[in-house]
Amino acid sequence: MQQDRGQWGSTVGFVLAAAGSAIGLGNIWRFPYVTGNNGGAAFVIIYLACVLVICLPYLLAELVLGRHTQRNPVGAIAAIKRHTPWPLVGGLGVLTGVFILSYYAVIAGWAFGYIFKTVVAPGMPHAEFAASPAIVVPLFAIFIVLTVLVVIGGVEHGIERWAKILMPILLLLMFVVIIRGCTLPGAGKGLEFYLMPDFSVVTGRVVLEALGQAFFSLSLGMGAIITYGSYLPKTANLWVSGTSVAIFDTGIALLAGFMIFPAVFAMGKDPAQGPPLLFEVLPEIFTHMPFGGVVAVLFFVLLSIAALTSTVSLLEVVVSFFVDERRWTRSRAVWVVGGIAFVVGLPSLLSQGANTTLSEMSLLGNTSFLFIMDFLWGNLSLAVGALLLSIFVGWVWGITRAGEEMNQGSQAGPGWIRLWGFFVRWVCPVLILIVLINLFGVFGE
Numbered sequence: 001m002q003q004d005r006g007q008w009g010s011t012v013g014f015v016l017a018a019a020g021s022a023i024g025l026g027n028i029w030r031f032p033y034v035t036g037n038n039g040g041a042a043f044v045i046i047y048l049a050c051v052l053v054i055c056l057p058y059l060l061a062e063l064v065l066g067r068h069t070q071r072n073p074v075g076a077i078a079a080i081k082r083h084t085p086w087p088l089v090g091g092l093g094v095l096t097g098v099f100i101l102s103y104y105a106v107i108a109g110w111a112f113g114y115i116f117k118t119v120v121a122p123g124m125p126h127a128e129f130a131a132s133p134a135i136v137v138p139l140f141a142i143f144i145v146l147t148v149l150v151v152i153g154g155v156e157h158g159i160e161r162w163a164k165i166l167m168p169i170l171l172l173l174m175f176v177v178i179i180r181g182c183t184l185p186g187a188g189k190g191l192e193f194y195l196m197p198d199f200s201v202v203t204g205r206v207v208l209e210a211l212g213q214a215f216f217s218l219s220l221g222m223g224a225i226i227t228y229g230s231y232l233p234k235t236a237n238l239w240v241s242g243t244s245v246a247i248f249d250t251g252i253a254l255l256a257g258f259m260i261f262p263a264v265f266a267m268g269k270d271p272a273q274g275p276p277l278l279f280e281v282l283p284e285i286f287t288h289m290p291f292g293g294v295v296a297v298l299f300f301v302l303l304s305i306a307a308l309t310s311t312v313s314l315l316e317v318v319v320s321f322f323v324d325e326r327r328w329t330r331s332r333a334v335w336v337v338g339g340i341a342f343v344v345g346l347p348s349l350l351s352q353g354a355n356t357t358l359s360e361m362s363l364l365g366n367t368s369f370l371f372i373m374d375f376l377w378g379n380l381s382l383a384v385g386a387l388l389l390s391i392f393v394g395w396v397w398g399i400t401r402a403g404e405e406m407n408q409g410s411q412a413g414p415g416w417i418r419l420w421g422f423f424v425r426w427v428c429p430v431l432i433l434i435v436l437i438n439l440f441g442v443f444g445e
């Protein structure tokens, strides 16, 4: 069984693929608008603290569980504690994968559509674009099909090779946009908003959003890293590869902020305008630069690719479950799950102006079906999943056994294991729990 599952060619291959999963719309589209909504710099600091204190130790826990068991999230947990309710945590992860994919591909379809929109209809307002079913339904369908085709074809040879070439180009283009944005008159105000913290705006809700954003951005809490880690050879150094993924991902998110905020303030726009932020602001910057049209097309091509490597990982988790546990063929699993994600995604797709009921519904301050889904699955479910999984690795499987696996392929001393163990057993569950309780108002704001 283990021989059939395949492995990454190298640790670098894994880091690239996992970074490809992590880096996506979460960094470039979601991070800036969530930062904008939550007051700027103070949010960024809380976000960075969450990454360091909660997400990095937790990421290593998912990684070590995946490599040890060589299984999908359900199978990995069952391999350690069969005949208990624990594998249901993996099941929650698989379910979460379907739901996140369903609305994530909607936004990814927008990014894909903007490649053409910047050329064909640059003047069309974003709201009108997102509310036109004739435009967004085909884009959404195309994006789901693209994801399906990549996952059928095997992640290692397609996407991994692409990511190697295209991620550096995305980085380069981001620098081009950053330089243009920062040299616009009035850009300084944006840097101030992004870098000078005002902690008076911090509430319990802000902390939950920061934690949720950190989990989402690193693809944590639903077993994506378990799945990708399951294809790692025993010789790989988990400390180094896990930390590299976190550094890449966080770096790209921080750069996205530098790309957006100076320009937002220079052009007198509202940083707290929410999800349309990137789609409203970037096309305007492009009109203010030489060869802006070319840069715009390139930028949205690369953003689409970054999104594709993320949708691929979402689909891969669900597919690996059906292939490992239900013995489905890969192609059957891929088409069935892709089809389900499409159907489940339709209400999200139509909730951006096309249908009034779906667009105006609201839950705990999140408006529209799409953003309610994002809150429930992209925030809440990831935090609950991570809470349970850190308890599972830290207490049920145990740091001693997990530590032995950690140290295959590396020579970290016992002090490191103990430190990591302390974070996984205590810091992660306790802090996540506090944030969750706070959300439901037990501690008040």
Ligand code: TRP
Pocket (backbone or CB within 6 Å): 021, 022, 023, 024, 025, 026, 027, 100, 215, 216, 217, 218, 219, 220, 221, 222, 224, 310, 311, 313, 314, 382
């Ligand atoms: N991390 C990706 C992004 O930032 C999205 C993503 C891919 C994801 N796989 C995931 C989020 C698994 C949560 C869980 O765009």
